[in-house]
Amino acid sequence: FxxxxxxxxxxxxxxxxxxxxxxxxxxxxxxxxxxxxxxxxxxxxxxxxxxxxxxxxxxxxxxxxxxxxxxxxxxxxxxxxxxxxxxxxxxxxxxxxxxxxxxxxxxxxxxxxxxxxxxxxxxxxxxxxxxxxxxxxxxxxxxxxxxxxxxxxxxxxxxxxxxxxxxxxxxxxxxxxxxxxxxxxxxxxxxxVSAESRHLVRASQTLRDVTETVIARNKAIVGLNAFAHEAGIHQHGMMADARTYEIMRPEDVGFEGSYFVLGKHSGRHAVGKRAEALGHVLEGQRLADVFAGFKQRADQIGEINDAELTAIITAVTAGAGSARQDTTYATAG
Structure with missing residues (x-):
């Protein structure tokens, strides 16, 4: 002290x-x-x-x-x-x-x-x-x-x-x-260094709340995007071996893990993997149609969350999706 x-x-x-x-x-x-x-x-x-x-x-x-x-x-x-x-x-x-x-x-x-x-x-x-x-x-x-x-x-x-x-x-x-x-x-x-690094994110977020300040998403180590990946080539590498694009483990600073951002820069493989995690196995033409709809929606709103992706998959499955320019997707909220 x-x-x-x-x-x-x-x-x-x-x-x-x-x-x-x-x-x-x-x-x-x-x-x-x-x-x-x-x-x-x-x-x-x-x-x-x-x-x-x-x-x-x-x-x-x-x-x-x-x-x-x-x-x-x-x-x-x-x-x-x-x-x-x-x-x-x-x-x-x-x-x-x-x-x-x-x-x-x-x-x-x-x-x-x-x-x-x-x-x-x-x-x-x-x-x-x-x-x-x-x-x-x-x-x-x-x-x-x-x-x-x-x-x-x-x-x-x-x-x-x-x-x-x-x-x-x-x-x-x-x-x-x-x-x-x-x-x-x-x-x-x-x-x-004797510091316990696993508490860094929690300390950062606590201080953020106390001081009522905003931490930039791209702030090194503790920002929300510090271990987020959107580019298709990065996501593909991460799926193969996280060391391709991460020099630290997110768990070592207090995050639960890496985060894949689904957006206009994401690749087909990442979209398919996320859909599978949500319970939808996409292959062949169905994957192509979902990915086309995904790219269209990403151009409109940027990041695609799970609700958006589910809506796109539902629309394609119902036959109302594909890559038509007039396609709209109903989402929660």
Whole structure:
């Protein structure tokens, strides 16, 4: 359980009171102070020496009350690299075990993120071997997840993010995407992730309901279309072996399974398979007629659900279907 504190004793005291009910070993105080030139001059009105002194004082105070202290250098990626290293070194010297390097305004690019973490690791770790570097990325340029993964390549071993990527302005890094990227591409990143990924969809949907926000259907990992397949060639491959078009199992993130969307891009084989699942064995000319009616209706309304498909099959069976342009299909609702 972590409480975020500005770099002053009053905030740290409030954090201590807030976390008092938690077991001592589960309490973290997360202290932050801006370090970039624009923040130093416009917001803090502090010199570099004043910033360093404040970091040392506040982190030392937090470390006297908490066994676990994290320090964040706000707006790290617009901070001079040399001064950023000084600031984080001061925090480590004062007792911070986790050093957070936040891209507060979503300014960085992946290569910059990788280089910055590698640079800081090379300077600070020789004196603080057990320190953990942390990434905290915002999504103003749409690079939060990419920057977080690049940070791992540069030596970060903690990533801060949010389910569904919620957060200030354009949001934070989508933690569900990061978890599955690290797990799916373990061959590249070489790290393990302890998160229980099977709860990701449920967590996403719960947060969606609480915040009354809409999740895009094509949202990676947790969107309704993340494991949906419509194109005929994709559906055919999926029927042969799901690994042809899925690099993750939907069950591993909390979905019940893959979903075939029947629409204008679907092939005859997929339509026949879905009809069979609904209790209708279609072969030869009957399948051809149903598929023709299916294509016509899909052009009109897009996705064909089970009720629509059943209506098409019924119409063809009754002799009123085929592919005539004036054909209409009665559906429930």
């Amino acid at each position: 972590a409480s975020l504190s500005r770099a002053n004793e009053k905030d740290i005291d409030a954090s201590f009171r807030a976390l008092a009910p938690a077991p001592k070993s589960h309490r973290r105080c997360h202290v932050f102070l801006a370090t970039s030139p624009i923040h130093r001059s416009a917001k803090l009105r502090m010199s570099t020496n004043e910033v360093l002194a404040t970091i040392s004082r506040s982190v030392e105070y937090a470390a006297s009350m908490f066994d676990d202290v994290e320090f964040s250098a706000e707006d790290a990626f617009r901070t001079e690299p040399e001064f950023l290293a000084e600031a984080l070194s001061a925090a480590a010297d004062a007792g911070a075990q986790t050093l957070n390097v936040p891209d507060t305004v979503g300014y960085a690019t992946p290569e910059e993120a990788r280089q910055r973490f590698a640079y800081l690791d090379g300077i600070i770790r020789p004196r603080h071997a057990d320190v953990i570097f942390s990434s905290h990325a915002h999504n103003d340029l749409g690079l939060a997840v990419a920057n977080s993964l690049a940070a791992v390549e540069g030596g970060a071993r903690q990533i801060e993010g949010a389910i569904n990527g919620i957060g200030e302005r354009a949001g934070n890094a989508s933690i569900e995407e990061i978890i599955m990227a690290l797990r799916t591409r373990a061959d590249r990143y070489g790290v393990s």
